[in-house]
Amino acid sequence: MADIYLDNNATTRxxxxxxxxxxxxxxxxxxxxxxxxxxxxxxxxxxKQARQQVQALIGxxxxxxxxxxxxxxxxxxxxxxxxxxxQPNKKEIITTTxxxxxxxxxxxxxxxxxxxxxxxxxxxxxxxxxxxFKNLLSDQVAIxxxxxxxxxxxxxxxxxxxxxxxxxxxxxxxxxxxQAVGKIPMMLQDTKIDMLSLSGHKLHAPKGIxxxxxxxxxxxxxxxxxxxxxxGRRAGTENSASIVGLGKACELALEFIEYxxxxxxxxxxxxxxxxTEQIPHCFVTGDMNNRLPNTTDxxxxxxxxxxxxxxxxKAGIAASSGSACTSGSLEPSHVMRAMDIPYTAAHGxxxxxxxxxxxxxxxxxxxxxxxxxxxxxxxxxxYWDGNGPVVDPEKAFxxxxx
Amino acid sequence: xWDYSDKVKEHFFNPKNAGAVVDANATGEVxxxxxxxALRLTLKVDDATxxxxxxGFQTFGCGSAIASSSVLTEIIKGMTLDEALKVTNQDIADQxxxxxxxxxxxxxxxxxxxxxxxxxxxGEEWKDDHEEGALICKCFAIDAVMIEEMVWANKLRTVxxxxxxxxxxxxxxxxxxxxxxxxxxxxxxxxxKFNPNAAPVEAPVKxxxxxxxxxxxxxxxxxxxxxxxxxxxxxxxxxxxxxxEVIGNTAYVNMTGxxxxxQMAAMTIAxxxxxxxxxxxxxxxxxxxxxxxxxxxxxx
Ligand SMILES: Cc1ncc(COP(=O)(O)O)c(C=O)c1O
Ligand code: FES
Numbered sequence: 001m002a003d004i005y006l007d008n009n010a011t012t013r014x015x016x017x018x019x020x021x022x023x024x025x026x027x028x029x030x031x032x033x034x035x036x037x038x039x040x041x042x043x044x045x046x047x048k049q050a051r052q053q054v055q056a057l058i059g060x061x062x063x064x065x066x067x068x069x070x071x072x073x074x075x076x077x078x079x080x081x082x083x084x085x086x087q088p089n090k091k092e093i094i095t096t097t098x099x100x101x102x103x104x105x106x107x108x109x110x111x112x113x114x115x116x117x118x119x120x121x122x123x124x125x126x127x128x129x130x131x132x133f134k135n136l137l138s139d140q141v142a143i144x145x146x147x148x149x150x151x152x153x154x155x156x157x158x159x160x161x162x163x164x165x166x167x168x169x170x171x172x173x174x175x176x177x178x179q180a181v182g183k184i185p186m187m188l189q190d191t192k193i194d195m196l197s198l199s200g201h202k203l204h205a206p207k208g209i210x211x212x213x214x215x216x217x218x219x220x221x222x223x224x225x226x227x228x229x230x231x232g233r234r235a236g237t238e239n240s241a242s243i244v245g246l247g248k249a250c251e252l253a254l255e256f257i258e259y260x261x262x263x264x265x266x267x268x269x270x271x272x273x274x275x276t277e278q279i280p281h282c283f284v285t286g287d288m289n290n291r292l293p294n295t296t297d298x299x300x301x302x303x304x305x306x307x308x309x310x311x312x313x314k315a316g317i318a319a320s321s322g323s324a325c326t327s328g329s330l331e332p333s334h335v336m337r338a339m340d341i342p343y344t345a346a347h348g349x350x351x352x353x354x355x356x357x358x359x360x361x362x363x364x365x366x367x368x369x370x371x372x373x374x375x376x377x378x379x380x381x382x383y384w385d386g387n388g389p390v391v392d393p394e395k396a397f398x399x400x401x402x
Numbered sequence: 403x404w405d406y407s408d409k410v411k412e413h414f415f416n417p418k419n420a421g422a423v424v425d426a427n428a429t430g431e432v433x434x435x436x437x438x439x440a441l442r443l444t445l446k447v448d449d450a451t452x453x454x455x456x457x458g459f460q461t462f463g464c465g466s467a468i469a470s471s472s473v474l475t476e477i478i479k480g481m482t483l484d485e486a487l488k489v490t491n492q493d494i495a496d497q498x499x500x501x502x503x504x505x506x507x508x509x510x511x512x513x514x515x516x517x518x519x520x521x522x523x524x525g526e527e528w529k530d531d532h533e534e535g536a537l538i539c540k541c542f543a544i545d546a547v548m549i550e551e552m553v554w555a556n557k558l559r560t561v562x563x564x565x566x567x568x569x570x571x572x573x574x575x576x577x578x579x580x581x582x583x584x585x586x587x588x589x590x591x592x593x594x595k596f597n598p599n600a601a602p603v604e605a606p607v608k609x610x611x612x613x614x615x616x617x618x619x620x621x622x623x624x625x626x627x628x629x630x631x632x633x634x635x636x637x638x639x640x641x642x643x644x645x646x647e648v649i650g651n652t653a654y655v656n657m658t659g660x661x662x663x664x665q666m667a668a669m670t671i672a673x674x675x676x677x678x679x680x681x682x683x684x685x686x687x688x689x690x691x692x693x694x695x696x697x698x699x700x701x702x
Contacts, residue, residue, distance in 0.1 A: 303462065304438055304439075304462055306465055307414070307463070307465055307468060310411075310414060310415075310465045311415075314415065332438060343435045343436050343438070344435060344462075347438040379420060380417060380421075380459075380461055380468060381460060381461070381462050382440060382441070382442040382460035382461065382462055383462060397431060397440065397442060399431040399432050399433045399434065399435070399440045
């Protein structure tokens with residue numbers, strides 16, 4: 001069987017149709033869109049079309065609300081830094097404990113610069129408390145930034161509702177929708193979301209292209225100043241091939257969004273059900289009732305994620321883990337810690353994330369090998385004894401320097 | 403993912419001596435579940451000869467933790483306890499044909515489990531001297547606690563100082579921001595302000611009046627003398643040091659035995675450097691010989 005790719009929340013395969021529309025922008029229409037000659041002729045039109053394709057996918061009112069950036073991270077940084085530069089008297093930021101590092105590291109940094117960062121906690125199922133959010137809103141808050149969907153668990157936050165609350169309190173609202181765009185239908189013009197980040201490589205466009213949606217009328221300060229590209233809101237010669245590719249990818253994503261929420265979801269559900277039925281002592285993390293259709297994050301108790309990934313990899317299956325060891329840090333994923341998943345399970349979480357390229361026979365293949373992998377590793381585990389965990393695992397094995 | 407050697411993969415995919423030894427008479431449990439690595443080592447020791455007859459491991463951890471545990475049991479089977487005590491984490495790493503720097507702690511965990519098990523057999527209490535902070539410099543595996551201590555002890559003021567004394571920051575430079583944050587914090591505790599342009603901290607050397615600079619030959623001889631004088635102390639801890647090369651003011655040394663590989667090695671090296679500077683009255687930088695190769699490859 002060919003290798004199986006179930007790591008689509010990390011990045012996706014570029015759709016061949018996307019590659020096709022990009023190639024002319026390398027070989028023929030390679031002119032600078034600002035230039036006035038035939039090598040640049042079609043470029044401005046290509047960019048315009050891409051802007052409209054993105055607009056259609058996220059349902060915003062004007063195509064001029066789309067700013068092309070280099071990645072999701074740049075969009076996130078631009079949004080937050082813009083909000084605090086435009087409102088220098090406001091010194092607070094609201095976010096959550098489970099954001100991507102693209103938000104959290106920036107907030108840590110701003111905290112050192114004197115900003116007050118409110119990091120909202122989540123419950124054991126990864127959910128936010130909206131009342132707590134309401135109580136944090138004030139005229140001191142420059143921006144609230146809350147991810148649309150979590151990259152590890154797929155848990156969806158009620159961002160439209162939160163944007164309403166923020167708007168009523170006069171607080172700017174940004175959402176990191178890098179994982180949500182293309183998987184959740186959206187109509188931004190009906191919301192009060194001021195800014196939104198998306199990233200091409202999560203929806204079958206190339207890496208290194210992103211978008212910041214900026215609602216018309218939102219006060220804004222550019223991150224990169226220079227030329228007049230993107231109406232002076234993001235200087236730097238346009239990455240025309242990737243922009244056109246992203247446009248095509250958005251068009252396809254809109255076409256497939258139904259498929260994503262039926263067929264792809266069915267793949268995910270079957271894998272999840274199969275694993276949790278066959279394998280004892282494992283559980284799904286996050287909010288089971290409110291999740292991306294393509295993501296499942298399963299904690300396998302008493303074993304460690306990197307070991308699982310190595311055995312999966314040997315079986316030709318690619319997934320990812322919230323374990324500490326895969327990142328080179330010592331703590332397991334901040335998302336698992338935020339949900340208060342015990343260490344004996346948090347280190348053993350595996351995320352399977354699907355795309356429209358996956359098939360049912362791939363799911364069956366994973367279901368075939370997974371029980372054996374878990375059993376092999378549990379045989380090595382000090383927390384495991386024959387057919388089940390040792391009695392009172394955390395006490396039975398309590399190593400020095402815990 | 404990590405670039406593991408074939409040997410690591412071999413021991414991971416086909417671990418030796420997995421599981422607990424039945425009727426074991428020595429057990430060592432070390433590790434930290436919060437860090438995601440924990441190991442229980444069980445031994446069956448012959449009471450008359452103190453030979454390790456059987457060894458088994460149970461490990462909760464990543465690929466290199468399991469491989470380190472597996473290879474450890476292979477190394478020590480058939481050894482007497484005294485022989486086994488001489489096994490270092492470097493021996494474990496060497497048997498595995500090397501580990502990525504971030505994973506060296508897996509081999510350290512193996513050695514510690516062994517010490518704990520032997521202490522358990524002998525009815526002694528095993529104490530680890532583990533104090534680990536957040537890893538700051540990934541290039542040289544130096545953590546926050548170590549940097550803070552050096553900043554306090556040696557009145558360091560700049561990132562360059564920290565690099566001179568601990569090596570942290572001497573590679574890719576990605577950790578400079580974090581090192582500055584530590585400097586700011588420690589200096590603030592001392593009521594001082596961080597100034598990135600402060601003059602470098604010279605070692606507290608008593609510069610002998612007007613003294614001609616040493617020739618390279620003199621320098622090498624002197625360094626040898628100093629290392630010789632430090633050797634007994636190192637050997638008492640089960641380690642040793644060997645001078646490999648002197649280039650300018652940098653002395654490249656091989657740390658062997660218990661000193662090697664562990665984070666304590668960096669501490670020991672800083673101590674040696676301090677001593678050399680005091681005796682020789684000039685700035686000397688002590689660097690593990692393994693870094694000679696690394697520096698070349700970073701430069702390339
Ligand atoms: C939720 C979220 N935000 C931001 C990013 C970063 O996007 P990019 O890689 O385009 O910078 C990612 C990708 O890992 C993500 O999952
Ligand atoms: S991480 Fe410190 S020099 Fe590279």
